[in-house]
Amino acid sequence: MDIGQLVGDIRIPRLELFLPELIVLITAFMLFTLDLVLSTRLKRVVLPSLSAIGYVLALMSVGITIQFQGNTFYGTFTNDYLGILVKVFVLIITLTVLAFSYKYYEAKNSFYGEFYYMLAFTLLGAMILASSYNLIIIYVSLELVSIGFYILTALLRGSFISKEGAFKYLILGGLSIALASYGAVFMYIYSGSIDLRGILSYSGQDYHYLILGLVLFLIGFAIKIGAVPFHFWLPDAYQGAPTPVTALMASVGKLVFFIPVVRIMPLIQDKFSVAWMLTVGVIAAATMLYGNLVALVQRDIKRLLAYSSIAHSGYILAAVAVTKEIGLKAVIYFLLVYTVMAAGSFFVVAMLERAEGWNNEIREFSGLRFSLPYLAFSFLVYMFALLGVPPTVGFVGKALVFMALSFDGLWWLAFIMILSTAISTGYYVRLIVLMYMKDREKNVTIMGKSYAELVSLVFLTLLTVALAVVPGVIWQLLSPAASMLFVR
Amino acid sequence: MEIVRTDFPFVSLSIAIPALFSLLLVFVNERFIKPLSLIGSGITFLLSLCVIYLFDYSRGAAVQFYEEYVILQELNIKLSLGLDGLSLLMYLLTTLVSLVAIVWSVRDKQINFRLREYFFAFLMTESFLIGVFASFDLIVFYVFYELTLIPMLFAIGVWGYKLRLYSAYKFFIYIFVSSLFLLLGIVSVAVVHYTDKGSFSFSYFDLLKNSYPMGFEIFLFLLFFIAFAVKTPLVPFHTWLPDAHGEAPTAGSVVLAAVLLKMGTYALLRFNIGLFPEASIKLMPLMVAIGIVTIIYASWMTIVQNNIKRFVAYSSVSHMGFVVTAMFLLNYEGLRASVIEMFAHGMTSASLFMVAGFIYGRLHTFNMENLRGSVKFMPVFALIVATTSFAAMGLPGGSSFWGKFLTMLAAREYSYSLALLVLVGGFFSAAYVLFMLKTLFLDVREESILIHFTDIRGFKLASFVMLVLPMLLVGFFPHLFFNMFEGSINFVLKNLLGLE
Numbered sequence: 001m002d003i004g005q006l007v008g009d010i011r012i013p014r015l016e017l018f019l020p021e022l023i024v025l026i027t028a029f030m031l032f033t034l035d036l037v038l039s040t041r042l043k044r045v046v047l048p049s050l051s052a053i054g055y056v057l058a059l060m061s062v063g064i065t066i067q068f069q070g071n072t073f074y075g076t077f078t079n080d081y082l083g084i085l086v087k088v089f090v091l092i093i094t095l096t097v098l099a100f101s102y103k104y105y106e107a108k109n110s111f112y113g114e115f116y117y118m119l120a121f122t123l124l125g126a127m128i129l130a131s132s133y134n135l136i137i138i139y140v141s142l143e144l145v146s147i148g149f150y151i152l153t154a155l156l157r158g159s160f161i162s163k164e165g166a167f168k169y170l171i172l173g174g175l176s177i178a179l180a181s182y183g184a185v186f187m188y189i190y191s192g193s194i195d196l197r198g199i200l201s202y203s204g205q206d207y208h209y210l211i212l213g214l215v216l217f218l219i220g221f222a223i224k225i226g227a228v229p230f231h232f233w234l235p236d237a238y239q240g241a242p243t244p245v246t247a248l249m250a251s252v253g254k255l256v257f258f259i260p261v262v263r264i265m266p267l268i269q270d271k272f273s274v275a276w277m278l279t280v281g282v283i284a285a286a287t288m289l290y291g292n293l294v295a296l297v298q299r300d301i302k303r304l305l306a307y308s309s310i311a312h313s314g315y316i317l318a319a320v321a322v323t324k325e326i327g328l329k330a331v332i333y334f335l336l337v338y339t340v341m342a343a344g345s346f347f348v349v350a351m352l353e354r355a356e357g358w359n360n361e362i363r364e365f366s367g368l369r370f371s372l373p374y375l376a377f378s379f380l381v382y383m384f385a386l387l388g389v390p391p392t393v394g395f396v397g398k399a400l401v402f403m404a405l406s407f408d409g410l411w412w413l414a415f416i417m418i419l420s421t422a423i424s425t426g427y428y429v430r431l432i433v434l435m436y437m438k439d440r441e442k443n444v445t446i447m448g449k450s451y452a453e454l455v456s457l458v459f460l461t462l463l464t465v466a467l468a469v470v471p472g473v474i475w476q477l478l479s480p481a482a483s484m485l486f487v488r
Numbered sequence: 489m490e491i492v493r494t495d496f497p498f499v500s501l502s503i504a505i506p507a508l509f510s511l512l513l514v515f516v517n518e519r520f521i522k523p524l525s526l527i528g529s530g531i532t533f534l535l536s537l538c539v540i541y542l543f544d545y546s547r548g549a550a551v552q553f554y555e556e557y558v559i560l561q562e563l564n565i566k567l568s569l570g571l572d573g574l575s576l577l578m579y580l581l582t583t584l585v586s587l588v589a590i591v592w593s594v595r596d597k598q599i600n601f602r603l604r605e606y607f608f609a610f611l612m613t614e615s616f617l618i619g620v621f622a623s624f625d626l627i628v629f630y631v632f633y634e635l636t637l638i639p640m641l642f643a644i645g646v647w648g649y650k651l652r653l654y655s656a657y658k659f660f661i662y663i664f665v666s667s668l669f670l671l672l673g674i675v676s677v678a679v680v681h682y683t684d685k686g687s688f689s690f691s692y693f694d695l696l697k698n699s700y701p702m703g704f705e706i707f708l709f710l711l712f713f714i715a716f717a718v719k720t721p722l723v724p725f726h727t728w729l730p731d732a733h734g735e736a737p738t739a740g741s742v743v744l745a746a747v748l749l750k751m752g753t754y755a756l757l758r759f760n761i762g763l764f765p766e767a768s769i770k771l772m773p774l775m776v777a778i779g780i781v782t783i784i785y786a787s788w789m790t791i792v793q794n795n796i797k798r799f800v801a802y803s804s805v806s807h808m809g810f811v812v813t814a815m816f817l818l819n820y821e822g823l824r825a826s827v828i829e830m831f832a833h834g835m836t837s838a839s840l841f842m843v844a845g846f847i848y849g850r851l852h853t854f855n856m857e858n859l860r861g862s863v864k865f866m867p868v869f870a871l872i873v874a875t876t877s878f879a880a881m882g883l884p885g886g887s888s889f890w891g892k893f894l895t896m897l898a899a900r901e902y903s904y905s906l907a908l909l910v911l912v913g914g915f916f917s918a919a920y921v922l923f924m925l926k927t928l929f930l931d932v933r934e935e936s937i938l939i940h941f942t943d944i945r946g947f948k949l950a951s952f953v954m955l956v957l958p959m960l961l962v963g964f965f966p967h968l969f970f971n972m973f974e975g976s977i978n979f980v981l982k983n984l985l986g987l988e
Binding site: 475 | 678
């Protein structure tokens, strides 16, 4: 082969599409290097600040990439509205995780340089996962996110439950990756393509391979998002992980693990609409009911929120079952706003864990309003949001899911959603009642609040209400994102 | 439906003023809380009087003082606020009862802690309630409808009596869960509009034009009905109410009974009958039956109560039975009866709950028998109780007379037996009221502990007077009120008969 021909084939990647990822990548490597060379005292200052600067720059560069949309790296990386929207939320949440983890680790008397670069690599994986149709890229970025989570979960080396959680997560995560990649192989056999769009628009003879491939691939993702009956790792991992990491897993993790499913949702529905509606609907129903029922009997707040997270996977899956465009919009909206609610509620727990004698038990919330009025108020907002009471984002999310279900006439699923929301009222309202209507059992004081934490908490709380009161802001990006995916 | 836009935002102002005052309460010194709350709800009440004065009664069913602000262009969700005759009356009721509740709370001895939050909750409730009655966008309506739950949850849970946590829970769960059906119904109606017309709309005026296949219309009707039946409440969805009322602080019960229950009946008329006329006609026998059962069952339950709060609570359920029965007779008299009864019951139930609160303040018990013979020592109080009770019973000159009289007239249009059933209901309601009066005042005790008690006066007397006057006004000059909603009712009837 002629050299010139070979060189001619190499197209220069459009790096402007990849700018935010590039910045995070560079940040990650800088953090990694600095962690090796700096002294511990310097690290404590440099690593968090450098991460923050990197993420803010990346966030700003997302704005630039809006004008350059399209594919690059030979079609393996796609920058579109959906990707941009996801990246904005992922970056914001990661920044807040940074804000909360500093004091958290300080209170636990530990500092890990690994935390910062693993966080950066996880973020990188999440961002790439959010913008690809390519099976290989999805696989690699999925691994990157997952490995990041395994390590971050196990980071509290002295804690037994941290290690246990990470271990369970690792085993089931490994299984999920294995299943997904096995599924990918079948899809490749069917179509000869590794691009999901190519695979699903290909009309080959041997449908069995496609179905088998898709089922395995989706089971892989079902494990990741904690859909029943693949959810067993989730409560343990959430409980064991350092709480800011739990927040990351519940918000960013859930968001990006759903994105490949969202991307191929319209394409699959084109082929198997009835089977899809039924299968996903049943899984959604089981997930909602199971998550809420088990959450009802939890005594540990982190486990309660973990089960509520499972239930929310169910609500989102209910909209995934819908074959109309509104379903796609509902999924994307609910996913995005869920990151805010979930992260916020776990952050409150992260702050509370710094209080003396705090064991994460639910009854410790009694009279929290008297000890920590502002923290209790923001937790109240998150609880109402998770429950779906207006004027919070949770309400808009649920309304959109109802609307989507009504479009497809999935009444049975809507009624199950009402039933499971009814169950969830029990534990969300219980927390509110404990905080605001019971006398306090003990005085809870949090030592050493930082401004970064306060600003983040206020910001997330406001966002929980603002995105519902002024829904136009998010809708203007959401609408084209959904329409672009939903081309029929 | 005609829409008259306004130059001056009366409605949004009357939603904003209580809300702004409640936010103000967060920042002010403790001693300004009560005066500021009084001023806030006072201004809102005056504003509502202005609106009543400026309202053009000759325009029939027109929605006046209409304002519109876009919330979400893509789904066509608008903050559309306005008042027609029906909502005007409810709006007046809200501002009046909220003011009364706040005037009462100023001197309520039970309310001696967390004052800031207490008055915050009540002002917020007022603002949300006005929002409920003035919204002509179904999503906005739903949002306000749900929002009223939150301050009430706190009012019951924080300042309530012994079983307050249980009752607060029960109240919230019942109403929140039932209203999820409403949410599903609302989005489904909008989806039907979308599939027919190709664009989203949650506007009441647009959705009025929808038409549905019969079976589906009944399904939608029931989705709406579940929510409103729980809110109203109708037997067998009523079990949250005696608990919530029994445990709520006095002002909480007042607002709950006088206004919050009206949200259910108002919405039944506005949405169920308005949006699904054919299903309403089809389901009429069922609805009337539920209404009659509610009247009779709740009256029986009332008679056996010793606790005066639960007594008034059950009697409220029974009155709501009258409202729903009258409403679903679907004729002119029936609709008139239901609306005037809503207003009348607002006055009487509020007043009776304050009676309960007054008794508790003196005796620290809700047991009626403990007050025996008090007429001797508290004549003014006894007079107020008697007036209120007679008005509630349906004696001519009292507010409930017109409701009950017209209900019977409306029932007579269908059959004598139906009218007879309503009559029996009326008989029961007279029975329990007389029973209460006898227990409270006429059974004379030998050595009364009441001898040292002073009669009612000051703020508490004022709050009673503010309710008794309109009660008599409705009784003696009903046309003033009938004129308000005449046009709206004609519109509903035309819609039902398919004339439009």
